[in-house]
Amino acid sequence: MSNPPANADEPLMREPPEFSLVLGGPLYQLWRRTHLSGDALEMLRRRVVVLAMLAWVPLLMLSVAEGHAWAGKVKLPFLHDIEMHMRLLLALPLLIVAELVVHQRMRTVVSQFIERGLITDATQTRFYAAIAAALRLRNSVTAEVVMIALVYGLGVLFVWRTQVALNVTCWYGMDGGGKLHPSLAGWWMGCVSLPVFQFLLLRWYFRLFIWARFLWQLSRLQLNFMPTHPDRCGGLSFLASVSHAFTPVLVAQGALLAGVMANKIFVAQAKLVAFKIDIIGLVAVMIFAILGPLLVFLPQHAAAKRKGLREYGRLAQQYAREFDHKWLRAGAAADEPLMGSSDIQSLADLGNSYAVVKEMRLLPFTMPTVLQLAITTLLPVAPLLLTMIPLEELLVRMLKIIF
Numbered sequence: 001m002s003n004p005p006a007n008a009d010e011p012l013m014r015e016p017p018e019f020s021l022v023l024g025g026p027l028y029q030l031w032r033r034t035h036l037s038g039d040a041l042e043m044l045r046r047r048v049v050v051l052a053m054l055a056w057v058p059l060l061m062l063s064v065a066e067g068h069a070w071a072g073k074v075k076l077p078f079l080h081d082i083e084m085h086m087r088l089l090l091a092l093p094l095l096i097v098a099e100l101v102v103h104q105r106m107r108t109v110v111s112q113f114i115e116r117g118l119i120t121d122a123t124q125t126r127f128y129a130a131i132a133a134a135l136r137l138r139n140s141v142t143a144e145v146v147m148i149a150l151v152y153g154l155g156v157l158f159v160w161r162t163q164v165a166l167n168v169t170c171w172y173g174m175d176g177g178g179k180l181h182p183s184l185a186g187w188w189m190g191c192v193s194l195p196v197f198q199f200l201l202l203r204w205y206f207r208l209f210i211w212a213r214f215l216w217q218l219s220r221l222q223l224n225f226m227p228t229h230p231d232r233c234g235g236l237s238f239l240a241s242v243s244h245a246f247t248p249v250l251v252a253q254g255a256l257l258a259g260v261m262a263n264k265i266f267v268a269q270a271k272l273v274a275f276k277i278d279i280i281g282l283v284a285v286m287i288f289a290i291l292g293p294l295l296v297f298l299p300q301h302a303a304a305k306r307k308g309l310r311e312y313g314r315l316a317q318q319y320a321r322e323f324d325h326k327w328l329r330a331g332a333a334a335d336e337p338l339m340g341s342s343d344i345q346s347l348a349d350l351g352n353s354y355a356v357v358k359e360m361r362l363l364p365f366t367m368p369t370v371l372q373l374a375i376t377t378l379l380p381v382a383p384l385l386l387t388m389i390p391l392e393e394l395l396v397r398m399l400k401i402i403f
Contacts, residue, residue, distance in 0.1 A: 019110035019131060021207045022099045024139040041100045048093045055193040056088040062185035068171035076267050078171040078185065086259030086380070087197055091252040095200045098248035102207075105245035109238065113218070116235045123221040130217035137210045147202045151195045168267060204249050212293035215239075219296035227308025227357040233364050234304050236297060240365035243290045243373060250286050250377045257282050258380040265387050272388050279381060283374050290373060294364050301362045308357040316354050323347050 022028065022041065031037035036047045063069040063078035070077045078084070110131065113119050119127045137143065172186030182190060225234035233240075257278060264270040323343055 018107040019134070020103050020107050021134075021138060021211060022103045024135065025203075026141050026144045027203065041103055044097065044100050047096050051092060051096065051196065052089065055092060055196050056085075058188050059084070059088075059185050059193060062183075062188055063171050066171075066183055066185060068183065068185065073169075074171055075168040076170040076263070080266075081171065082262040082266065083259035084189070084193075086255045086262070088193060090380070091255040091259075092197050092200065094248040094252040094255070095197075095204060098204065098246065098252070101248055102245045106242055109242050112238050113223075116238075118223045118225070118235060120222070120224050123223075126221055127218070130214055130221075133217065134210050134214040137213070138207070143206060144203070147199055147206065148195075150202065151198045155198050156190055156195060201252075208246075208289050215293045216296045219300065223297075223300055225300060225304035227304050227360050228312070228353050230356065232356065232359050233361050234301055236301070236364045239294055240369050243365065243369060246290050247376050250290070250373060251379060253282060253286055254377045255380040258384060261381070261384060265384065272384055279378070283377050286377050287370060287373050291365055291370065297364060298362055301360070301364075305357065305360045305362065308360065309354075312350075312354045312357050316350050319347065319350055 023039075028037070031041075031047065032039070035043075036050060037043050059078060060069065068074050068077055070079050113127070170186075171183065172189050173182040225236065227234055229235040231237035257275075261270075261272065261275050261278070264275075265272060326343065
């Protein structure tokens with residue numbers, strides 16, 4: 001990234017900076033030093049395979065060695081544990097894939113603030129300061145150390161030993177007196193597999209916090225919104241498209257919940273309807289985590305719309321009066337033809353401009369965006385509908401809806 005100007009009187013830089021939420025931090029440096037990633041997160045397949053070998057394969061081998069891999073000695077053998085497979089073979093790779101997707105789709109998003117003229121000469125110094133602050137947080141060693149401490153201090157010592165076990169004999173251990181007594185595979189799960197997954201998930205939550213904080217800092221600047229921009233959003237609609245970059249994270253969260261529900265449905269005979277609060281809560285939280293930060297621009301958007309309506313309303317009033325006087329009050333020359341006059345086209349253009357300002361949205365996203373994020377989050381949960389409705393009946397209902 002190019003160095004920012006020394007002061008606000010200097011012109012904006014010619015080459016806007018690339019902004020990445022993921023190209024930094026101790027784990028990223030570890031990927032590079034162990035040749036599991038290049039400078040731009042190449043070698044995606046290698047990282048996915050290595051993490052699967054670290055988190056999932058030892059569980060399979062230890063379960064086979066202990067005789068807990070398939071049905072027999074325990075009620076929930078390893079190969080029947082849908083939650084663990086969804087967590088380690090679907091959600092975990094998706095969290096790794098999300099790094100590359102977010103990097104590729106977001107690296108030019110900050111530059112658009114400059115390219116669209118939203119950042120003025122007076123605000124560019126604070127703009128670069130916000131970028132620098134976001135990159136410092138992204139690269140923070142302390143933050144990732146704290147996350148590791150949380151994973152092992154809270155996740156392993158408390159949650160794993162007291163909250164993980166079902167009320168049945170499992171491949172990872174036995175529940176006795178409200179406390180898990182791990183098998184060898186259970187020890188690997190608790191000390192390696194789950195901490196790896198939880199760390200990567202916490203790391204994504206932290207990145208979402210960095211993104212939200214960065215947008216909040218930008219909202220403190222006086223941005224140069226254009227009320228007549230065709231995107232009906234003052235020129236800020238590009239931020240809504242960024243939300244789709246987080247799709248892998250949303251699917252990973254949905255897979256995590258789907259795995260938990262599947263185990264309770266198939267092992268503990270729970271019903272899908274019993275999880276409606278969990279499903280609604282997950283969708284609401286994830287949509288707010290992705291789109292909520294965009295709400296910080298609402299006050300400036302509202303002010304820009306009010307100003308635009310006032311200014312374009314005054315201009316339209318002035319032009320309409322002059323048009324009325326010229327063409328209806330005998331102001332036009334007798335030999336000036338009405339047909340083909342540019343006055344009428346100008347009046348129509350001005351009306352269209354005013355309509356654009358009037359239709360300007362206060363939020364830089366639409367309801368279809370919200371619905372897309374909700375559906376994305378629920379995709380891994382959808383197959384569990386078959387526990388309530390047979391496939392044939394479900395297909396018949398869908399056909400009736402469509403046709």
